[in-house]
Structures are given as C-alpha cells and as structure tokens.
Amino acid sequence: MDRPVLHRPARGREALIGYLFASPVILGLVIWVMAPMVGSLLISFTDWNVLTAPHWLGIRNYVNLFTSDLFFGKSLVVTVYYVVLNTAATFLYSLVVALLLNQKVKGQGVFRSIFYLPAIVPIVASSALWLWLFNPDFGLYNQILLGLGLKKSLWLAGPSTVIPSLVIMSVWGGAGNTIVIFLAALQGVPRPLLEAVEIDGGNWWHKFWAVTWPMISPVTFFNLVVSLINSFQIFVQSYIMTSGGPNNGSLFYVYLMYREGFERNAMGHAAALSWILFLMVSALGLVLFRWSREWVHYEGAAG
Amino acid sequence: MSAARAARTTLLYLVLVVGAAACLLPVFWQVRSSLMTLVDVFKFPPLLWATHTRWDNYVQAMSSSPFLLYFRNTLIVVVPTVLATLVTSSMSAYGFARFRFPGRGFWFSMVLGAIILPPAVVLIPQFILWSRLHLVNTFYPLIIPFWFGGGAFNVFLLRQFFMTIPRDFDDAARIDGARYFRIYWQILVPFIQPALIAVGLFQFFFQWNDFFGPLIYLDSPSLYTLALGLSHFIGSYSTQWNILMAAAVIVVIPPIIVFFVGQRYFVEGVTLTGIKM
Numbered sequence: 001m002d003r004p005v006l007h008r009p010a011r012g013r014e015a016l017i018g019y020l021f022a023s024p025v026i027l028g029l030v031i032w033v034m035a036p037m038v039g040s041l042l043i044s045f046t047d048w049n050v051l052t053a054p055h056w057l058g059i060r061n062y063v064n065l066f067t068s069d070l071f072f073g074k075s076l077v078v079t080v081y082y083v084v085l086n087t088a089a090t091f092l093y094s095l096v097v098a099l100l101l102n103q104k105v106k107g108q109g110v111f112r113s114i115f116y117l118p119a120i121v122p123i124v125a126s127s128a129l130w131l132w133l134f135n136p137d138f139g140l141y142n143q144i145l146l147g148l149g150l151k152k153s154l155w156l157a158g159p160s161t162v163i164p165s166l167v168i169m170s171v172w173g174g175a176g177n178t179i180v181i182f183l184a185a186l187q188g189v190p191r192p193l194l195e196a197v198e199i200d201g202g203n204w205w206h207k208f209w210a211v212t213w214p215m216i217s218p219v220t221f222f223n224l225v226v227s228l229i230n231s232f233q234i235f236v237q238s239y240i241m242t243s244g245g246p247n248n249g250s251l252f253y254v255y256l257m258y259r260e261g262f263e264r265n266a267m268g269h270a271a272a273l274s275w276i277l278f279l280m281v282s283a284l285g286l287v288l289f290r291w292s293r294e295w296v297h298y299e300g301a302a303g
Numbered sequence: 304m305s306a307a308r309a310a311r312t313t314l315l316y317l318v319l320v321v322g323a324a325a326c327l328l329p330v331f332w333q334v335r336s337s338l339m340t341l342v343d344v345f346k347f348p349p350l351l352w353a354t355h356t357r358w359d360n361y362v363q364a365m366s367s368s369p370f371l372l373y374f375r376n377t378l379i380v381v382v383p384t385v386l387a388t389l390v391t392s393s394m395s396a397y398g399f400a401r402f403r404f405p406g407r408g409f410w411f412s413m414v415l416g417a418i419i420l421p422p423a424v425v426l427i428p429q430f431i432l433w434s435r436l437h438l439v440n441t442f443y444p445l446i447i448p449f450w451f452g453g454g455a456f457n458v459f460l461l462r463q464f465f466m467t468i469p470r471d472f473d474d475a476a477r478i479d480g481a482r483y484f485r486i487y488w489q490i491l492v493p494f495i496q497p498a499l500i501a502v503g504l505f506q507f508f509f510q511w512n513d514f515f516g517p518l519i520y521l522d523s524p525s526l527y528t529l530a531l532g533l534s535h536f537i538g539s540y541s542t543q544w545n546i547l548m549a550a551a552v553i554v555v556i557p558p559i560i561v562f563f564v565g566q567r568y569f570v571e572g573v574t575l576t577g578i579k580m
Contacts, residue, residue: 011403017483018402022410025395025458028451029413032429033420039428100319113566114323117330120562122512124530125551128537129333132544140332143349172329177573184574225419233421236514240534254423261427262519271427278424285419 037278044271051265061272071248071256072273078163079253083231086167086174090227094175095220098182099208112180119176127240130169131156156242159249166237166250174230178223185219186212217296225288232281253277333555337361337548344545360549364536367546370553372525373532380445380517380528381510387446388453388506389499395458397487400465401473417455422515430519444520445513449506457502460575464495501572504565511558529554 019026044061048054065072097115101108118126133140134155142152155165193211202210213220235254238244244251244259257277261270336344337360339353364370398404399411433444452458468491476486492499517531527535533554540547562569 014402015404018398018404018407021398021402021483021487022395022404022407023398024391024450025414025452025455026410028391028448029410029417029455032448032451033413033417033425036425036428036432039431040425043427097322100315100322103315105315105319111319111323112570114326116570117559117562118326120508120558121330121555122514122530122533122558124512124514124533124537125554126329128533128547128551129329131537131541132336132548133329133332135544138345138347138544140328140349143347147348172326180570180573229419229421233423235423239514239518240537254421257423267427274424274427277421281419281421281424 040271040274043267044275046268048267049265050267054268057268061268062276064269065272065276071251074248075251075253075256078249078251079232079234082163082166082234082250082252083228085163086170086231086234087224087227089167089171090175090178091224093171094178094182094223097175097179098186101179101183102186112183115179116176118173121173123173123236124240126169126173127236131241134165156250157246159247162242162246162249166234166241169237170231170234174227178227181219181223182216185216189215214297218298221288221292221296225285228284228288229281232277232284333548333551336544337552339545341543341545357545360545361553364546364550364553367540368532368536368550370529370532370550373527373529374557376442376526377511377528377530380442381507383446384449384453384510385503385506387449388457389503390453391450392453392457392502393461393492393495393499394487395452396461396465397491399458400462401470414455414458418459420455426519433520439520440522440526441520442526445510445516453502453506457506460502461495461498464498465491468494497568497571498575500565500568501575504561504569504572507561508558529557 043054045057045059046054047057047061101111101115105111121129136142136152136154136157139155141155145152154161156162189212193215194207197207197210233254234252235258238250238252238255239258242250244255253273254277257270257273260266260273335352338356338358339350339360340355340357343350343353343355399407399414429444429448430439433439438444472490472494473486476490481490512530513528514530514534517528518534521527521531524532524535533550536550537547540550
C-alpha cells in the first residue's frame with residue numbers, strides 16, 4: 001500500500017473527498033440498515049399492532065416464540081430442511097453440469113445459455129408455470145409418471161413431497177448462476193497441473209481431487225454461501241404456490257414473518273422473528289468463514 | 304479415436320442433451336399450453352401441440368388484466384433504480400478504493416455485512432418509515448433506497464474492479480490537474496465499463512423480477528408492477544391454465560429479450576462476481 005506517489009493530497013482533504021465519494025453507501029447503511037436494525041430490536045420488545053399504541057413487553061415476544069408459538073418451531077424445521085436440501089441439490093447439479101460442459105464440448109456456449117435460461121424467468125412467472133407442471137390431475141409431471149407406468153405424486157399438495165418439489169423447481173431456476181461461475185473457475189484450472197497428474201498415471205478422480213477441487217475452492221465457497229443465504233429467504237413460492245401448506249409443510253421462515261407482520265399486524269412478534277433471522281444468518285456466516293479457512297485455497301495466499 | 308473414447312463422448316453429449324431438454328421442457332410446456340383451448344389442455348395422454356393454435360388466449364389475458372399499464376409501472380421503477388445503482392455504487396466504490404479516511408475499515412466491514420443481511424430483517428422499520436412519510440402506495444419506497452449506494456454487493460464488486468486499475472492512471476491525470484471527479488468519471492469509469500454493464504443488468508433483472516417490495520408497498524391495482532399484477536392474475540385464473548400461461552409468457556418475454564441482447568456482458572458479469580469474491 002505504502003508506495004511513493006507524486007502529488008498525494010493532504011491527509012485531511014483526502015479524507016474529506018473519500019467520505020464525499022463513499023457517502024451514498026455510508027448514508028444508505030445508516031438510514032436503511034443500521035437504524036432499522038435498532039428500530040426492529042426496539043419493536044421486538046413491544047406488543048405493537050399498528051393500530052394501538054405499543055406497550056413494552058421486555059423479552060416476552062422472544063420467550064413466547066420458544067415456548068408457545070408452534071408455527072415458529074415448525075417453520076424453522078421446514079426452512080432448514082429446504083435450505084439443506086436445496087443447497088446440496090443445486091451444488092451437486094451445478095458442479096456436474098459445469099464439469100461436463102468443461103470437457104471441450106462443441107456448442108458449449110449454446111448449452112451454457114440453455115442451462116442459464118431458466119434463471120431469467122421471473123419468480124412469479126415460474127411459480128405460475130410450476131403450479132401447472134405440478135398439478136396433481138393434469139400437470140405434465142404426473143402425466144410423465146403415468147406414462148412411465150409409475151404412481152402419481154401429490155407434488156406440492158403432499159406434506160412429504162412439497163419441499164422436494166420446491167427444490168426441483170429451485171434447482172431448475174436457480175442453478176444458472178452457479179453453473180456459469182463453476183464453469184469459469186474450471187476453465188481457469190492450469191492444464192499443466194492436470195497433465196502432470198496424467199503423466200503420473202492418475203485417473204480423472206485423481207485429477208479432480210488433487211488439482212481441480214483445491215483450485216476451484218474459492219468459487220465453491222462463494223457458491224455455497226450464496227446458495228445458503230438465498231435459500232434461507234425463500235418466500236414467493238410459499239406465498240403464491242402453497243400458502244405455507246399443506247399442513248404447514250412449506251411454512252418458510254420469511255413467509256411466517258410476513259404473515260405475522262403484514263397480515264396479522266403483529267409487528268412486535270414479526271420484529272422478534274426478524275431479529276432471530278438476523279442472528280441465525282450471522283452465526284451461519286461466521287461458521288462458514290471459520291470453516292472455509294480449513295479447505296479454501298486462495299491463489300497467492302501465504303500457505 | 305478408440306472405441307472406448309467414442310463411447311464416452313457419445314455418453315457425454317447424451318447426458319448434456321437430456322439435461323438441456325429437461326431445462327427447456329417447462330418453458331416449452333408453458334408456450335404450448337398458452338396456445339391451446341382448455342379442452343386440449345386437459346387431454347390425456349397430453350397433446351404435444353395444440354390442434355388449433357389459439358392466439359386468442361393472449362388477447363384474453365391482455366384484456367382481462369392491464370399488462371401494458373403494469374409494464375409501464377415496472378419501467379417507472381426499473382429505469383431510475385438501475386440509473387441510481389450505476390451512479391451511486393460506482394461513486395462509493397471509488398471512494399473506498401482510492402482514498403484513506405478515518406473509519407474506512409469499519410464502514411467497509413459494514414458493507415460486507417450488509418451483503419449477507421436478509422432484507423426481511425430490516426423490512427418492518429423501513430415500512431414504518433415510509434408509512435410515516437405517507438409514501439406507502441407510491442413508487443418511491445422501491446426507488447429511493449437505491450440512490451444510496453445501489454446495494455452493498457455492487458459497491459463491493461466495483462471496488463474490487465477499481466483496485467485492479469494501477470494508480471499511475473490517477474496520478475498521471477492528477478499531474479494534468481484533473482479534479483477527483485474527472486479522474487473518476489473520465490478515466491476510471493471507462494476502465495470498469497464491463498463490470499458496470501454487468502451491475503446494471505443484474506439490477507435490471509432484480510428489479511424486474513422483484514415481488515416482495517411491490518407486494519409490501521403497492522396497494523392500488525393501478526400501481527402494480529408486472530410481477531405483482533401476475534400474482535393477482537394467478538389467483539383469479541387458477542383453473543384456466545391456457546390463459547394463465549399466456550399471461551406468464553407475456554411477463555417472461557421482456558427479460559428474455561434483454562438477456563439475449565446483453566448475454567455476453569451478462570455471462571461475463573456472473574463469472575466476474577464469482578471470481579472476484
């Protein structure tokens with residue numbers, strides 16, 4: 001950082017100009033992130049319902065969540081199940097597709113566009129589309145199952161099939177970014193390293209495990225973090241497709257929060273939910289970054 | 304080429320073609336259903352294509368819901384937010400990349416934290432603020448926040464790009480007496496143009512597809528965006544799949560066009576975000 005430079009501006013002036021340029025995002029953080037976080041915390045200690053003046057409840061909203069709110073526990077279980085299944089499925093699917101596309105495939109660009117295309121479809125439009133595809137009576141997927149001589153599935157209408165169904169939809173619509181990023185990382189793996197393993201008699205698995213996997217690990221980590229954080233925020237599907245059902249089987253966390261805050265006007269309760277979401281995502285972030293030190297290799301990092 | 308190698312290549316293409324077909328099948332089914340009569344839609348075994356192609360479904364969808372108005376509303380939200388994002392995220396990124404100021408480390412760590420902060424966490428106080436300002440049920444809550452840096456991720460990404468430009472360029476300009484704003488605007492911004500285009504495209508898609516914001520802030524049907532309008536359409540046409548699919552196609556077409564026009568930048572942009580993190 002400290003290199004001799006001609007004409008550096010005086011310290012005080014540099015700081016002022018720096019602040020001026022950075023001021024949009026700094027103000028934005030204060031107005032749209034930090035103040036609302038404090039506001040949310042304060043609201044979470046009250047029984048505010050929009051219509052009448054709030055009363056101070058202390059931590060009662062939080063106590064209620066853990067002791068008497070059956071929806072809270074259910075939505076945690078459902079959301080974590082979805083997050084884990086969706087992240088694992090998206091990750092494996094994207095990595096396999098990217099590895100295949102990286103095999104000097106003819107028409108690689110065309111394939112890449114096709115695999116990316118579903119990511120462009122607006123989530124509300126794909127919700128309409130997948131409601132139709134998953135329709136238990138006339139939907140395409142049950143017709144395919146029948147055609148193959150298999151039993152129909154309830155898909156979104158079945159308590160045990162609703163989450164896997166939403167994961168299928170999400171892998172279709174969400175894997176595009178992950179595939180493109182993986183593919184770029186794979187193309188950056190140096191050939192000589194792979195050839196060296198070949199000369200030593202290694203097979204494809206040796207090449208993958210000894211060279212490719214460590215070389216793409218920063219990108220793997222990035223994809224993992226993005227996928228986990230995004231999955232946590234699933235909302236539209238339960239709002240439009242399932243209304244949280246069947247039997248609360250897709251009562252995702254953000255949907256529960258929306259319902260408490262904006263349909264039942266229980267703002268205090270919803271604010272408590274939002275703070276717990278914040279704590280969970282922060283904890284997840286910390287754990288991931290700690291864990292990443294053990295297996296993510298950054299190029300040029302002292303190792 | 305050995306026989307084993309040929310077999311492997313064939314298998315590779317087979318898997319890719321099947322995968323690509325599985326990706327395209329839902330979209331095909333959407334278009335196919337949108338051009339059918341309801342009788343055709345419910346036939347078993349399913350028809351691959353309509354017996355009579357029925358464009359009238361599109362007319363019916365357009366006349367039962369004001370999609371052109373929704374389209375206009377969506378543009379009213381999307382255009383200024385994309386503009387806001389481009390201007391304020393690149394300015395902020397330049398500030399972080401090129402100047403030392405007290406608290407820079409702290410504010411930058413806040414930017415990083417904001418990237419993984421779920422918007423739902425700050426939703427309620429933001430909503431209260433807008434309702435106190437009597438601006439709920441206007442487009443402002445969907446636009447104004449983007450004039451403040453245009454999203455933490457974009458600031459971070461563009462800062463990474465500014466950092467890759469050698470400082471000699473700034474210094475050379477400074478000897479010429481160029482002011483900081485001109486260094487930023489005339490020298491550095493052209494360098495990061497591909498990244499800026501990518502950021503603009505991301506923001507376009509994000510806003511175009513956003514459902515949560517319009518759902519919270521827009522009440523009057525005359526203000527609905529395409530995403531919100533379509534969600535109400537789903538409620539009232541949940542058994543007329545042909546009309547519903549036609550409506551969904553109408554909503555999908557604009558982003559598909561933008562995708563194919565900007566594809567090169569888009570793929571580059573997605574790639575860069577993954578590599579720069």
